[in-house]
Amino acid sequence: xxxxxxxxxxxASALAITFxxxxxxxxxxxxxxxxxxxxxxxxxxxxxxxxxKCVEGCTAxxxxxxxxxxxxxxxxxxxDSQWIRKVTVKNKxxxxxxxMPMMCQHCENPPCCDVCPTGxxxxxxxxxxxxxxxxCIGCRYCMMACPFKARxxxxxxxxxxxxxxxxxxxxxxxxxxxxxxxxxxxxxxACEDACNKAGHSAITFGDLKNPSSKVRLAIDSNSPxxxxxxxxxxxxxxxxxx
Amino acid sequence: MKHxxxxxxxxxxxxxxxNVSSHDGSPHVTxxxxxxxxxxxxxxxxxxxxKEHYMFLLHQRDETxxxxxxxxxxxxxxCIDCHVSYDEQGKAIPINAEGQFCQxxxxxxxxxxxxxxxxxAEPRFPQHSGMTSKMNSNDINELVKHINNDK
Numbered sequence: 292x293x294x295x296x297x298x299x300x301x302x303a304s305a306l307a308i309t310f311x312x313x314x315x316x317x318x319x320x321x322x323x324x325x326x327x328x329x330x331x332x333x334x335x336x337x338x339x340x341x342x343x344k345c346v347e348g349c350t351a352x353x354x355x356x357x358x359x360x361x362x363x364x365x366x367x368x369x370x371d372s373q374w375i376r377k378v379t380v381k382n383k384x385x386x387x388x389x390x391m392p393m394m395c396q397h398c399e400n401p402p403c404c405d406v407c408p409t410g411x412x413x414x415x416x417x418x419x420x421x422x423x424x425x426x427c428i429g430c431r432y433c434m435m436a437c438p439f440k441a442r443x444x445x446x447x448x449x450x451x452x453x454x455x456x457x458x459x460x461x462x463x464x465x466x467x468x469x470x471x472x473x474x475x476x477x478x479x480x481a482c483e484d485a486c487n488k489a490g491h492s493a494i495t496f497g498d499l500k501n502p503s504s505k506v507r508l509a510i511d512s513n514s515p516x517x518x519x520x521x522x523x524x525x526x527x528x529x530x531x532x533x
Numbered sequence: 534m535k536h537x538x539x540x541x542x543x544x545x546x547x548x549x550x551x552n553v554s555s556h557d558g559s560p561h562v563t564x565x566x567x568x569x570x571x572x573x574x575x576x577x578x579x580x581x582x583x584k585e586h587y588m589f590l591l592h593q594r595d596e597t598x599x600x601x602x603x604x605x606x607x608x609x610x611x612c613i614d615c616h617v618s619y620d621e622q623g624k625a626i627p628i629n630a631e632g633q634f635c636q637x638x639x640x641x642x643x644x645x646x647x648x649x650x651x652x653x654a655e656p657r658f659p660q661h662s663g664m665t666s667k668m669n670s671n672d673i674n675e676l677v678k679h680i681n682n683d684k
Binding site: 329448 | 594596598601603605610651652653656657
């Protein structure tokens with residue numbers, strides 16, 4: 292039998308389940324941007340790399356990036372496009388060898404954008420530094436300005452490009468944090484996926500402005516550093532254990 | 534001299550008229566079948582699309598690259614998905630190949646297309662274009678469903 296008290300309690304519970312619980316859950320999850328909405332500065336994408344977990348000889352992230360963006364080589368390593376590469380360094384004092392992936396560091400103060408004569412090198416409001424290939428004239432100033440050698444120039448005529456990664460001869464290109472995936476609501480980049488799949492989990496991608504995002508948790512628990520911190524570029528790619 | 538002037542004028546006018554009318558009334562002769570063949574209208578009125586399609590693309594390209602807007606209506610990838618033709622084996626024919634949708638018209642109007650030096654000329658379905666150029670009829674049905682869902 293339903294009395295007044297029971298009725299009120301049950302109605303309140305039903306309302307709570309319908310409205311309050313989903314809003315709490317969606318607050319924790321990554322809010323997917325509607326396709327028609329412009330990106331905002333409410334998010335700032337970044338990467339944490341734990342060099343201690345990066346394995347020498349493994350190229351899973353590089354292969355995944357090449358696959359995702361259709362980067363095919365011409366057998367000329369000096370000039371073939373490279374959005375992410377593996378770097379191995381040795382500390383001369385301690386002989387400690389460190390291997391880690393290097394890609395565009397997505398600086399807050401990007402020197403590539405400072406030197407670009409056409410504005411083709413730009414920083415999106417969500418922090419992704421990328422090349423607008425419609426306005427890139429291929430002068431390569433940005434390649435010289437980048438302290439991390441993150442950018443590549445396309446020297447050859449290309450065919451069979453991927454729809455999600457248009458690229459062509461005469462333009463400069465670099466890691467764009469899988470911008471197409473992010474705009475479609477993905478929470479991972481191709482390199483992160485590949486690193487996790489390979490069982491290393493050295494790469495963590497996410498929103499730096501969200502205190503509960505996996506990248507923020509990784510940064511908070513590892514106290515990483517930026518490369519060439521002396522340049523004050525405020526990169527959004529952080530390295531631990533180097 | 535007067536006759537010469539008049540004949541020159543007639544020549545100029547006839548050339549001009551030919552250029553203007555070269556596109557009107559004559560249907561595209563493209564090989565293969567595309568999804569667009571079975572559609573009644575494009576994303577905007579056909580007349581407008583014929584003359585101004587590049588303006589829509591130009592506007593959309595900046596919104597997409599700079600602001601991350603990924604709507605499908607004026608998306609370049611969506612144009613390809615819909616207008617690309619498939620041969621009898623179900624293989625996508627690059628849209629800038631001779632006799633295909635983009636190329637056919639741009640040859641007629643003597644306009645060079647530079648889009649495809651960077652952009653894929655084959656559809657993206659299922660994920661990466663170029664890698665899945667062989668499609669059977671089931672795949673094409675799925676593609677049509679996929680495009681319809683996108684809208």
